[in-house]
Amino acid sequence: MDFQLTADQRALRDGTRELLAGRFDRDRLRAAVDAPALDRGLWRELADAGFFALRLPEEDGGVGLGLPEAVLVFEEAGRALLPGPLVAGQLLAGAMDGVATGERIVALCDGAADPVLWEHPADCDALIFLDGDAPAHAARAHRSAPADVARAPFASVDPLTPLARVTGPACTVPQPGLDVPRLRREAALLTAAQQLGSAARTVETAVAHARQRTQFGAPIGSFQAVKHLCAGMLVRAELARAAVYAAAVTEDALDVVGAKLLADEAAVRNARDCLQVHGGMGFTWEADVHLHLKRAWLRAERWGGAREAEERLADALVR
Amino acid sequence: MDLACTEEEEAFRARLRSWLAEVLPELPPPPAATDWPGRRARDAAWQRMLHDAGYAGLHWPADAGGQGATPTQHLIFLEETERAGAPYVGANFVGLLHAGPTIAAEGTAAQRARWLPPILRGEEIWCQGFSEPDAGSDLAALRTRAVRDGDDYVVTGSKIWTSHAEVADWCELLVRTDPEAPRHRGISWLAMPMDAPGVTVRPLRTLAGSAEFAELFLDEVRIPVGNRVGAEDDGWRVTMVTLSFERGTAFVGEVVACRRLLAELARTARADGRWDDPVLRRRLGRLNAEFAALWRLTQWNVSEAQGSGGVPGAGGSVFKLRYSHARQELYDAAAEVLGGRALDADHPWVADRLSALAYTIAAGTSQIQRNIVAERILGLPKGR
Ligand SMILES: Cc1cc2nc3c(=O)[nH]c(=O)nc-3n(C[C@H](O)[C@H](O)[C@H](O)COP(=O)(O)OP(=O)(O)OC[C@H]3O[C@@H](n4cnc5c(N)ncnc54)[C@H](O)[C@@H]3O)c2cc1C
Numbered sequence: 001m002d003f004q005l006t007a008d009q010r011a012l013r014d015g016t017r018e019l020l021a022g023r024f025d026r027d028r029l030r031a032a033v034d035a036p037a038l039d040r041g042l043w044r045e046l047a048d049a050g051f052f053a054l055r056l057p058e059e060d061g062g063v064g065l066g067l068p069e070a071v072l073v074f075e076e077a078g079r080a081l082l083p084g085p086l087v088a089g090q091l092l093a094g095a096m097d098g099v100a101t102g103e104r105i106v107a108l109c110d111g112a113a114d115p116v117l118w119e120h121p122a123d124c125d126a127l128i129f130l131d132g133d134a135p136a137h138a139a140r141a142h143r144s145a146p147a148d149v150a151r152a153p154f155a156s157v158d159p160l161t162p163l164a165r166v167t168g169p170a171c172t173v174p175q176p177g178l179d180v181p182r183l184r185r186e187a188a189l190l191t192a193a194q195q196l197g198s199a200a201r202t203v204e205t206a207v208a209h210a211r212q213r214t215q216f217g218a219p220i221g222s223f224q225a226v227k228h229l230c231a232g233m234l235v236r237a238e239l240a241r242a243a244v245y246a247a248a249v250t251e252d253a254l255d256v257v258g259a260k261l262l263a264d265e266a267a268v269r270n271a272r273d274c275l276q277v278h279g280g281m282g283f284t285w286e287a288d289v290h291l292h293l294k295r296a297w298l299r300a301e302r303w304g305g306a307r308e309a310e311e312r313l314a315d316a317l318v319r
Numbered sequence: 320m321d322l323a324c325t326e327e328e329e330a331f332r333a334r335l336r337s338w339l340a341e342v343l344p345e346l347p348p349p350p351a352a353t354d355w356p357g358r359r360a361r362d363a364a365w366q367r368m369l370h371d372a373g374y375a376g377l378h379w380p381a382d383a384g385g386q387g388a389t390p391t392q393h394l395i396f397l398e399e400t401e402r403a404g405a406p407y408v409g410a411n412f413v414g415l416l417h418a419g420p421t422i423a424a425e426g427t428a429a430q431r432a433r434w435l436p437p438i439l440r441g442e443e444i445w446c447q448g449f450s451e452p453d454a455g456s457d458l459a460a461l462r463t464r465a466v467r468d469g470d471d472y473v474v475t476g477s478k479i480w481t482s483h484a485e486v487a488d489w490c491e492l493l494v495r496t497d498p499e500a501p502r503h504r505g506i507s508w509l510a511m512p513m514d515a516p517g518v519t520v521r522p523l524r525t526l527a528g529s530a531e532f533a534e535l536f537l538d539e540v541r542i543p544v545g546n547r548v549g550a551e552d553d554g555w556r557v558t559m560v561t562l563s564f565e566r567g568t569a570f571v572g573e574v575v576a577c578r579r580l581l582a583e584l585a586r587t588a589r590a591d592g593r594w595d596d597p598v599l600r601r602r603l604g605r606l607n608a609e610f611a612a613l614w615r616l617t618q619w620n621v622s623e624a625q626g627s628g629g630v631p632g633a634g635g636s637v638f639k640l641r642y643s644h645a646r647q648e649l650y651d652a653a654a655e656v657l658g659g660r661a662l663d664a665d666h667p668w669v670a671d672r673l674s675a676l677a678y679t680i681a682a683g684t685s686q687i688q689r690n691i692v693a694e695r696i697l698g699l700p701k702g703r
Contacts (some may be wrong), residue, residue: 001324001391003615003622009320068320222700224686227693230641234692238637242619243612249322251422258608307601314604317585318594 003245005072012069016076019049024080026288033159033291038084038105038123047102051086053091056100062093069188071193071248076199078267081291083160087190091183092128095175096143108187109166110303117302121151121164130180139180143173145169158294187255188303189247192260195267195299196244198292199237202267202274205289206230210277220277229277233270240266255317261309267296287316322618324391331388331655332395338372339403349406352670353531359444359486361674362409366441383423384435389654390621397572401579407572408690409481414438414445418491421508425549425557434489434510446487448511448535449558456687458493459502459555464536465494465509471541472496472509474517477534480681484520484533485496487513491543496641506554510546517541525602527673528664570642571617577649578610584649588656594607600651609645637696643678643685650675 007012023045032039047053054070056062069089077086088108089099098104104125111132116125124146131139134193150168207230210221220226240263247255271293275282282289300306324332339360350357369375378393379385388396401407408415419438422430437443454460467494476496481490492510497505511518517540522530549557566649585603588594650672654661663669679685693699 001328001394001618001622002626003320003322003618004626005320071551143629185563203697207699210699219700221693222702224330224690224702227699227702228686228689230697230699231689231692232696235637235640238634239612239616239641240611242616243608246612246615246618249320255611261605261608272348306605309608310601310604311597312604313607314585314600317582317591317603317607 003249009072012065013072013076016049016073017079020080024082025250029081029288029291032083035160036083036160038120038299040102043105044102045086047089047100051260052089052102053100054090054093056094060094061100067189067251068245068248071244072191074190074193075197075200075244079192079201080290081160081198081295083120085124086194087187088128090190091186095178096126096128096198098125106127108183110184110187113302113304115154116166117154117202118149118151118164118166119161121146128175128178130183139184141175141178141180141183143175156298158291158298160291160295161298181253184252184303185253188260189256190246191299191303192240192244192247192256193264195260195263195296196237196240198296199233199240199263199266199270202228202270202289202292203233203237206233206270206274213279229273233273235260236266236270238272254313257304257309257312260304261306261313264296264300264306268291268293271296324395327525328389328391328395332399334394335374335399336403336643338374339399339405342368342372343403343405346406355485355526355530359410362406362411363444364439365406365409366411366439368413370440375441376419376435377425378459379420379435379439379597383419383431384439385423390625392573394618394621398575401572401575410444410486411438411441413483413487413491414443414489417447418489418510421491421557422510422548425508428485429545430510430548443488444483445489445491446481446484446513448481448484448490448492450480451477452479456684458558459506461493461495461506463492463494464498465496465507465542467496467544468541470544472507472544472547474509474511474540474542477536479534480523480532481520481535482532482533484513485522485530489513490535493554493558496554500552503555505552506558508548508554508557509542509553511540511542512546515540515542518572525673526676527670531674570639573646574610574614574617574642577646578607578614579605580653581610584653584656590698591656593656593658598605599652599655602655606645606649606652610649613642613645614642636683636691639682640688640692646675646678 007140023042050063051073053062054065056071058064085105085107088106091108092106093100095103096106099106105123105125106128107119107124109116109127109129111130125147125151127144129144149166152165152167154165156163198263210226210230211219213220243259243262247259273291275289275293278287278289281287347361366375373386377383377388378390378395379386391652415438422434438445449458451461451463458660463474465472465474465479475618490513492509492511494507494509495505496507517538519536521534521536523533525531581603593599614640620638623634650668653668654672657666657668659667660666690702694701
């Protein structure tokens with residue numbers, strides 16, 4: 001058992017972090033908040049770096065890596081608050097032309113969610129809709145052109161993720177060849193990985209602020225009340241990390257459900273504690289803390305929320 | 320990043336599993352919680368069985384009489400013994416998990432030869448005399464004095480919350496050898512025979528009603544200088560070695576036990592018709608994720624220690640913090656499943672619920688663990 005990152009995995013993580021720091025730094029993050037249309041240039045650059053084709057076989061122009069590597073890359077995306085239908089890009093890269101190369105942007109819509117939400121409706125070239133009411137094994141995927149989808153406006157709580165509510169059946173063309181239960185499972189895991197990245201980032205942000213901000217003539221990080229908030233944040237992030245990485249290795253459905261539950265908790269609660277450590281500054285639009293919190297809320301509702309996860313985990317105890 | 324065991328490790332697991340199936344039925348049933356001599360006898364018998372089968376001191380280095388197993392094998396051992404319902408270390412806790420490893424790491428050849436084999440054979444029980452009435456979290460405030468007189472130290476003072484003191488043969492004792500030195504400098508680590516003249520053990524009743532620990536009164540107890548492990552006044556450093564072992568893997572097997580109890584709670588709730596309550600169901604569902612993740616975190620920590628020479632790192636504090644609280648939540652959930660029966664102190668879940676209250680205090684309180692995480696892992700400035 002060697003449940004640690006390999007040298008290659010560490011290099012992949014560091015390389016992704018560097019890439020995102022270079023192409024999606026704080027200025028670009030704040031520019032995206034002001035104008036949330038997706039940056040297609042950036043999307044192509046991500047594709048060129050292998051972001052979407054990561055798991056495609058090398059003979060198909062992919063990188064030939066696995067789910068653990070995808071999780072590491074998505075953790076970095078979560079740290080950087082990278083916007084866009086990233087999960088859809090990663091999961092549909094082999095199934096639709098132009099997705100792996102970043103030429104086409106597709107969204108993935110979970111018909112089982114309530115309300116049924118569609119991320120970045122103005123930026124997508126296609127929408128893949130997963131049947132909601134069908135039992136898991138009979139679930140099907142459909143493809144729609146964005147113009148054909150009946151929708152209502154939806155004011156997204158997350159300034160970086162514009163949303164629309166899908167109001168009608170979005171099943172213009174069946175999209176065969178997709179393993180829907182697997183798509184759902186991997187979408188949940190990659191979403192959890194982003195939550196993990198966000199949770200880890202907010203610990204660092206809180207700690208950095210606590211070291212530098214002084215009150216009563218001392219750094220606030222020397223006050224135990226602040227210290228203990230930070231320690232609690234690290235514990236949440238590390239527990240989530242162990243669960244998310246293990247689920248990436250086992251690919252077990254229940255492991256994924258548990259990992260998502262804990263990663264959601266870590267991202268949401270860490271963002272709140274980070275805000276608390278920032279005091280009044282944390283409540284301003286200028287601080288990035290609220291962006292982490294809002295995105296964490298959004299992701300926590302995607303691909304299975306807490307209620308559904310807890311029910312499934314409870315059911316597993318008596319089966 | 321993998322969770323697979325090597326063929327060798329799987330072979331070890333299979334061998335251990337069949338050995339457990341064969342020998343466990345021969346072990347006498349556990350005595351009553353208050354029967355200390357009975358508990359000691361059973362824990363000693365179990366240790367002897369482990370010893371004779373070549374499983375004693377699995378994670379100890381081979382030159383200390385151990386098996387030199389990898390941390391993964393140790394994990395497998397804890398997992399399998401817990402699954403099979405084998406006894407945990409019990410009265411051997413201190414000897415096997417910290418006094419022994421400390422002597423192995425810091426003792427002389429003669430000290431290792433004297434103390435290690437009887438621990439491994441289950442013949443001698445150790446207790447931990449660290450805390451004092453005015454030195455708990457602030458351990459370095461300890462005042463028990465040791466004054467040199469010829470070849471002996473003459474020790475006077477008192478210790479408190481000494482687990483298993485009533486049945487122990489030896490005590491790992493922290494004493495102040497230099498009262499003038501800065502707090503952390505004047506401390507020494509001694510092995511004290513519990514039958515030495517001047518040692519009085521007064522059992523302390525815990526909130527669970529049993530006498531799990533005791534007070535020690537030391538009145539001019541003579542302890543040979545040769546019983547000192549490590550240099551004089553260097554006991555604090557030796558103590559840090561001890562504590563890293565204590566927090567390392569000591570709780571691992573119990574995560575497996577928690578998962579078993581959780582499944583039992585769910586089955587009981589379903590049989591009692593309580594399963595229709597979505598609040599209870601969701602609570603147990605969340606605990607399921609929690610303990611599964613704690614197990615993964617253990618695997619992460621253990622495999623990290625394996626990569627860095629077997630020394631458990633500060634990750635132990637991260638684990639201990641979450642585990643101790645999760646365990647208390649588990650027993651709160653058990654009380655909910657029990658309803659009014661949760662008032663019956665004889666019910667095993669109720670007795671365990673009371674014992675679990677110690678988890679956030681013993682081996683360093685949650686507040687102290689948070690200080691450790693904040694200062695040693697996150698690098699926040701020292702407290703005020
Ligand atoms: C079941 C059990 C078994 C034990 N077995 C042993 C044993 O075998 N040998 C042994 O030597 N000891 C043993 N102990 C003692 C144990 O290590 C101490 O109880 C523990 O370290 C806490 O010390 P204390 O009880 O003096 O509490 P205190 O240190 O008085 O703490 C009281 C409260 O104040 C908080 N506090 C204290 N200092 C700080 C700080 N700096 N910052 C924030 N909060 C703080 C604590 O977190 C706690 O909430 C045992 C304890 C228990 C409960």
